[in-house]
Amino acid sequence: MSFTLPDSARDWQDRIRRFVEAELIPWEVEAEMNGGEIPPDIAARHERMALDLGLSRIDAPRAHGGLALPILDQVAIAEQTGRVTNALAWCCGEAQSWMFEACSPDQIDRFILPLMRGERHFCTAVTEAGAGSDVDDIATTARRDGDHYVIDGEKWHVTSANLADTVIVQAKIQGGAADGSHALFFVGLPAAGLSTLRTPAYTHTYRHHHPILRFDGVRVPAADRIGAEGQGMGFIHAWFRRERLMIAARCCGAAERLIEAATEFAAGRAIGGEPMARFQLVQAMLADSLAELHAARLVTYEAAEAHDRGLDVKALHARCSIAKLLASEMAGRVADRAVQIFGGRGYMRENVAERFSRELRVDRIWEGTSEIQRLIIAGSLLKRGLAGTIGP
Structure with a gap:
């Protein structure tokens, strides 16, 4: 099989490789020897440069200011960011195309566009102690209560939660016509009833931690449910x-x-x-x-x-x-x-x-x-x- 990347993918490949080699790789050992941390001004510079390169917008539709790159171009970019250790390439958030299909216009304005601008930082709470790769087996529930949902459960390996202001949490609907089906919710951090049980030490040395989060009666406005009940x-x-x-x-x-x-x-x-x-x-x-x-x-x-x-x-x-x-x-x-x-x-x-x-x-x-x-x-x-x- 012969495969030649198109010109657009090669162009992105070259640009991102230069960024990785010149800006990120030189800080690997510093991060490794300091618990994943690098000087705050350097981390801020990396985020600004990544945003200027458009890395937060590569999968977003053009109608919302995104680049809507072909997936092949996005793969060429990810291949280059894979060259750096210590998660230094995780220097900005990224809006994914499914978010624009799932979210309401109001949610896009409040959550997704700020993510693309580097004004919001997300983490995602899916995995549980008793439900890893089998996501359907989660025990976290979301019960409708008027114009809110009440979320209860425990989530493991919530990557980047220590750096996030918003968590996307997956839960099973409890009660109603969609009982037992899945839904996703935006939850702003901090939130009443949401606590960090502990932050385990992991094999790698990242500034992005993976804590265990507990949801105890966390109230979430129905307006912050992503899509319909059952679509999660x-x-x-x-x-x-x-x-x-x-x-x-x-x-x-x-x-x-x-x-x-x-x-x-x-x-x-x-x-x-x-x-x-x-x-x-x-x-x-x-x-x-x-x-x-x-x-x-x-x-x-x-x-x-x-x-x-x-x-x-x-x-x-x-x-x-x-x-x-x-x-x-x-x-x-x-x-x-x-x-x-x-x-x-x-x-x-x-x-x-x-x-x-x-x-x-x-x-x-x-x-x-x-x-x-x-x-x-x-x-x-x-x-x-x-x-x-x-x-x-």
Whole structure:
């Protein structure tokens, strides 16, 4: 299979790579050694630059000031932001196209447009202690009470909650005609009845924490329900499809950087008077890494292009799962090989391979584990056949 990125995607690729290399990567070690934190003025500068580049608007419709980029262009962008560790690329929020379909004009004005301008910062509360990849199994409830809803439940791994002023929370409707169905809500932070139970320490070193949030009778205006009762799961699926594809792209970017770093080190490291890169077992690790990256990248690009050409959404769901599965598993193997090539240096936190070996591990878990992706892929194969899943 041959695949050439269009000019627009290559242009974005070049622009974002320059931003990542010049502005973000130089702060990785500083962040790593300081709990994920960098100087506030630098973090603010990164956000301003990301906003000026349009990164908060790439998926938003033009009618609302967005760029409405093709998904293939967005994948090219995500691949470049994947090159940086310590979540430094998470320097601005992003409005996604499904939000403009789900939200009312008033909600777009109050929540989504400020997000695009960097005036609001979101986090999303979906996962629970008893409901991870099986989102349908959540226990958090939303009960209608006049012109409000009352939300009760506990949410885990609420990424970026420490930096957010708004949480999108998923709950099951309790009572009424839509009893047991899902809905999403905007909840402003802080909110009466909403508390942080604890903030666990995670393997990676990010300034974006993942606390456990408790909702105890949190009252939310009905005007802040996103879409209709019962539509929440559809919006989550739309979010998952896009995010799984972007995870695949970021994994490809991380693997690319790891291969570059490991190759440069192997070429310059002398053992017995010979460059380490001359040893065949080292060459094999580099060759396997490059071959796997090339395959995962092509699958990811093709899935993005399928989205842009209007592939049926159910088939697209499987394509995104294939891309996430292949790319996340690939990136983990590449990181492990890179650590091996660097040897003792690869076990130092100042080394890019060490950081990625920790950071990339979660890509096989969040937004659906590798096992869930396999079930989605197999389910598509059984329902739609081989051609209906990956094309004729």
